[in-house]
Amino acid sequence: MVTEDLPEKMPVHEVGLVTEALNQAIDVAVKTGALRIERLNFAVADDGHVTPEAVVTLCAMLSRDTIAAGADISVRVRDATFYCRRCAAKYPGGENGPTCPRCGAVGSADGNEPELVLESVDVVDGEQA
Numbered sequence: 001m002v003t004e005d006l007p008e009k010m011p012v013h014e015v016g017l018v019t020e021a022l023n024q025a026i027d028v029a030v031k032t033g034a035l036r037i038e039r040l041n042f043a044v045a046d047d048g049h050v051t052p053e054a055v056v057t058l059c060a061m062l063s064r065d066t067i068a069a070g071a072d073i074s075v076r077v078r079d080a081t082f083y084c085r086r087c088a089a090k091y092p093g094g095e096n097g098p099t100c101p102r103c104g105a106v107g108s109a110d111g112n113e114p115e116l117v118l119e120s121v122d123v124v125d126g127e128q129a
Contacts, residue, residue, distance in 0.1 A: 013049075013050075014050055014054045014055075014058060014116075015058060015062075017050060017115060017116040018054075018055060018058040018059060018062060018116070019058075019062055021040075021042065021116060021118040022040075022059065022062055022063055022066070022068060024118055025037060025040055025068060025118055025121045026066055026067060026068055028121055029067055029068075029121060029123045030067070032123065032125065033125055034067065034123035034124060034125050035067070035123075035124050035125060036067045036068075036069075036070075036071075036123065036124050037063075037067055037068040037071045037121055037122070037123055037124075038071055038072065038122045038123060038124050039071055039072040039073075039074065039121070039122035040059060040068065040071050040072070040073050040074070040118065040120075040121055040122075041074045041076070041118075041119045041120040041121070041122075042055055042073070042074065042075045042076070042116060042117060042118055042119060043075070043076045043077075043078050043116075043117040043119050044075055044076075044077055044078070044115065044116055044117075045077075045078060045079070045080035045081075045093075045109070045113060045115060046077050046078065046079055046080050046093055047080035047082075047093060047098075047109045049109070049115050050115045050116050052075035052077060055073065055075050055116065056073045056075060059071070059073045060073070076119070079092040079093050079094045080092070080093040080109055080110070080113065081093070081109070081110040081113050082098050082100070082107035082108065082109060082110060083107050083108055083109075083110050084100035084102065084103060084105050084107040085105070085107070085108070086100065086103050086105040087100065087102050087103040087105070089101070089102045089103070089107075090110060091107070
């Protein structure tokens with residue numbers, strides 16, 4: 001399991017998300033008999049709450065002394081889904097960001113959507129070593 005003493009100014013929310021994702025990846029890899037994790041593939045929403053840079057930095061720091069140490073980290077940025085309180089539309093952010101394409105009001109991020117998704121884990125098993 002991932003545990004680490006972190007510098008004072010680390011964003012706590014992102015640390016929790018990345019720690020949880022790393023623990024999931026390590027658990028899956030261990031259950032399949034993998035020797036190490038070669039690559040972690042993530043997706044983050046483009047609403048800026050979790051950045052690709054934070055994911056890469058935290059993965060490198062938190063994975064030390066685990067089978068995920070040194071793994072390549074890929075972070076795909078996907079359109080966040082927004083909700084308009086004025087007209088109740090749900091829409092992808094994309095080029096318009098949080099601006100509602102139906103009424104022009106500024107929407108808020110859909111709270112039902114995960115901020116960080118671990119999409120896949122590439123491992124090296126005993127036969128590949």
